Amino acid sequence: MARKIKLKTALVGIAIFGAAFVVLGSVSVVGWEFSNSNYFCTNACHQVHPEEPIAQQLSAHAKINCVDCHIGRLAFFPALIKKSSHIKHVWSILTGWERPTYAPSLSHVGNTCEGCHVEDTHKFNILASKKRYAADEKNTQTRLTLVSRNVGRIFGGEKNRRGMNWHAGGNVKFVATGPQKQDIEFVEATFPDGEVVTYKSVKASMSDADIAAADKVTMSCMDCHNRAGHPFRDPETVVDAAFASGELNPKLPYVKEYILTLLDTPVTSQEDAMEKVDKAYENYAQAYPDAATDYPAETEQARAFIEQRKKFLADLMVSSEFPEAEHVTWKSFPDNLGHKDFPGCFRCHGGDLQNTAGEPIPVNCSTCHSLPLTTKRDKIPDYYLALLDLKKPKNHRSPDWMAKHSDHLGEEGCESCHGDVKFGVDDKTFCSNSGCHAVDWQYLDLSAVNYSE
Numbered sequence: 001m002a003r004k005i006k007l008k009t010a011l012v013g014i015a016i017f018g019a020a021f022v023v024l025g026s027v028s029v030v031g032w033e034f035s036n037s038n039y040f041c042t043n044a045c046h047q048v049h050p051e052e053p054i055a056q057q058l059s060a061h062a063k064i065n066c067v068d069c070h071i072g073r074l075a076f077f078p079a080l081i082k083k084s085s086h087i088k089h090v091w092s093i094l095t096g097w098e099r100p101t102y103a104p105s106l107s108h109v110g111n112t113c114e115g116c117h118v119e120d121t122h123k124f125n126i127l128a129s130k131k132r133y134a135a136d137e138k139n140t141q142t143r144l145t146l147v148s149r150n151v152g153r154i155f156g157g158e159k160n161r162r163g164m165n166w167h168a169g170g171n172v173k174f175v176a177t178g179p180q181k182q183d184i185e186f187v188e189a190t191f192p193d194g195e196v197v198t199y200k201s202v203k204a205s206m207s208d209a210d211i212a213a214a215d216k217v218t219m220s221c222m223d224c225h226n227r228a229g230h231p232f233r234d235p236e237t238v239v240d241a242a243f244a245s246g247e248l249n250p251k252l253p254y255v256k257e258y259i260l261t262l263l264d265t266p267v268t269s270q271e272d273a274m275e276k277v278d279k280a281y282e283n284y285a286q287a288y289p290d291a292a293t294d295y296p297a298e299t300e301q302a303r304a305f306i307e308q309r310k311k312f313l314a315d316l317m318v319s320s321e322f323p324e325a326e327h328v329t330w331k332s333f334p335d336n337l338g339h340k341d342f343p344g345c346f347r348c349h350g351g352d353l354q355n356t357a358g359e360p361i362p363v364n365c366s367t368c369h370s371l372p373l374t375t376k377r378d379k380i381p382d383y384y385l386a387l388l389d390l391k392k393p394k395n396h397r398s399p400d401w402m403a404k405h406s407d408h409l410g411e412e413g414c415e416s417c418h419g420d421v422k423f424g425v426d427d428k429t430f431c432s433n434s435g436c437h438a439v440d441w442q443y444l445d446l447s448a449v450n451y452s453e
């Protein structure tokens with residue numbers, strides 16, 4: 001005969017089970033939520049990468065959580081597995097880790113970026129006009145205008161254009177060396193008509209067999225916007241933005257030069273960094289004793305600007321908790337969107353990556369943006385706007401046009417579209433362009449481009 005459980009015992013049992021369920025469940029939920037918090041990601045393992053949360057606060061994504069990009073919107077079990085894979089970090093805490101850190105295992109953009117941004121984000125070309133300041137006595141202001149061709153060159157009947165969306169649509173695969181993927185040795189591209197073309201670097205260090213065996217990365221948002229979560233802006237951009245927004249006043253003589261020199265000074269500890277900031281003040285006050293009396297408000301403003309960044313700068317320059325750590329600066333974190341301070345777009349578009357016929361991935365400047373325009377005043381000249389809308393002559397479309405254009409300077413007809421053809425850097429004509437000729441584009445190798453049709 002089956003034994004009957006007394007009603008009271010059963011109720012007590014259910015109550016205990018229920019309470020345990022609520023307590024354990026709550027602990028798990030709280031634990032799970034805690035492990036999703038920025039606090040956990042930033043502090044759980046000591047401050048392994050103090051610069052990341054600081055830089056995140058300066059990004060357009062300051063208000064979202066680390067896990068939104070690093071783990072993404074996964075169902076519970078896949079998220080648990082992904083998180084468990086981060087257990088290896090615990091091992092690094094015991095055995096030591098290298099700085100700067102890098103993040104090789106972000107979730108697929110379908111679960112992260114594309115949870116908030118649509119896949120075909122780039123719908124317009126964007127004209128951006130930014131104020132620039134020279135590191136001279138007057139902090140002389142100029143203006144740099146660039147039309148970013150996010151959908152390609154939309155005028156002049158150029159139909160077969162491929163813009164940013166094409167790169168992000170699974171059409172480009174590549175093989176890179178190093179965890180920050182700065183050296184790209186091989187690219188495989190699928191064009192809209194289905195044609196597949198491969199490009200290999202003329203300076204490849206890997207053999208064909210190694211390339212064939214290597215993992216191929218499918219290009220995504222993060223391969224261009226790798227700094228979306230953590231912009232480490234170069235000092236020049238930070239200072240120019242501060243002038244432009246009115247946080248710093250260009251009336252203070254040589255103030256840009258002073259701040260740039262300060263930001264470039266190596267430091268050994270946080271205290272050392274703070275001391276160097278204070279010292280820079282003293283030096284400035286000694287060198288320009290009139291500045292503080294002539295421009296008291298502006299001087300106070302400059303002080304506030306630096307004070308505000310003092311802690312941040314110090315954190316960025318070095319983490320004092322890890323004196324043995326390598327010197328970490330903004331230069332430790334390459335930005336792939338551009339090609340000035342880091343290889344960026346020129347990792348592929350720099351002339352070295354060529355198909356079997358020797359044709360490079362396009363290097364001509366007007367592929368990705370208009371020619372840069374530097375002006376002293378704010379007005380954009382008509383000739384510049386007119387060129388944006390013109391069809392390019394056939395010779396300009398040759399892959400080696402940029403490499404060979406100076407051979408064509410004497411030819412007839414250039415003036416009809418470009419006006420006076422005179423090489424230089426004074427920005428008076430289309431050809432005397434300081435944005436092209438006064439910069440050493442160190443990641444562009446035009447000598448590697450020898451293609452002829």
Ligand code: HEC
Pocket residue numbers: 038041042049052053056061064065066067068069070101102103104106180222225226227228229230333
């Ligand atoms: C908007 C998305 C986004 C957010 C939010 C975000 N990250 Fe990142 N993070 C990235 C991307 C993209 C990379 C670069 C991946 C690559 O190089 O392939 C990265 C890289 C890193 C790296 C490697 C170093 C570097 O800068 O390349 C660390 C460490 C890191 N993130 C930690 C964090 C922490 C901690 C937080 C929260 C405080 C956070 N991330 C928030 C997108 C994000």
Ligand code: HEC
Pocket residue numbers: 059060061064068069112113114115116117221222225228
């Ligand atoms: C939780 C939502 C969310 C996620 C996830 C997210 N973003 Fe954003 N992102 C935004 C919002 C909102 C803005 C607009 C912010 C503003 O205009 O101030 C933005 C702005 C941007 C911008 C323009 C501003 C800038 O930084 O230049 C870029 C580029 C961008 N996101 C790329 C990315 C990439 C790449 C990822 C994945 C690594 C990503 N985002 C993940 C919400 C998100």
Ligand code: HEC
Pocket residue numbers: 109113114117118119120121122123124126128148150164165167168219220221222223224225337
């Ligand atoms: C081939 C490189 C490349 C890839 C891949 C790429 N972008 Fe962009 N994106 C750019 C460039 C270049 C700009 C223009 C930046 C500027 O003008 O400062 C831009 C601008 C943006 C902007 C701001 C302006 C706008 O048009 O709204 C957002 C947001 C953005 N991208 C999100 C994304 C997302 C999300 C993905 C992935 C689906 C992605 N990008 C993939 C290069 C890329």
Ligand code: HEC
Pocket residue numbers: 149152160161162163164167172173174184187188189219224336337338344345346347348349361362367368
């Ligand atoms: C991993 C390699 C790779 C990177 C990195 C890369 N691209 Fe490309 N890009 C290609 C390939 C391959 C093509 C197609 C070549 C062709 O059109 O003949 C291409 C084509 C283009 C085109 C279209 C050219 C045309 O004639 O229609 C534009 C615009 C462009 N890229 C912009 C950029 C920008 C801007 C960046 C940096 C933010 C960038 N790309 C980074 C591989 C890359």
Ligand code: HEC
Pocket residue numbers: 128146148337338339340345346349362363364365366367368369372402435436441444
């Ligand atoms: C593969 C695409 C691509 C090619 C080719 C290219 N650029 Fe750029 N360039 C970019 C992108 C992307 C940026 C960043 C735009 C931004 O920040 O809004 C940029 C930025 C610039 C800037 C502004 C830099 C600054 O100080 O902020 C200049 C000047 C410039 N390019 C000149 C050139 C010249 C000259 C050439 C030809 C020798 C060239 N570019 C070829 C993609 C390209």
Ligand code: HEC
Pocket residue numbers: 364365366367369370371387388390391392393396401402405408409411412413414415416417418
């Ligand atoms: C029919 C009008 C026309 C003629 C003639 C012409 N160009 Fe151009 N050129 C253009 C246009 C349009 C652009 C693209 C501007 C842009 O996209 O911002 C351009 C761009 C250029 C560029 C930058 C190329 C690039 O891809 O970034 C150079 C260099 C150049 N032209 C030199 C010359 C020389 C040298 C001659 C004479 C042999 C010449 N051009 C004749 C219309 C013309």
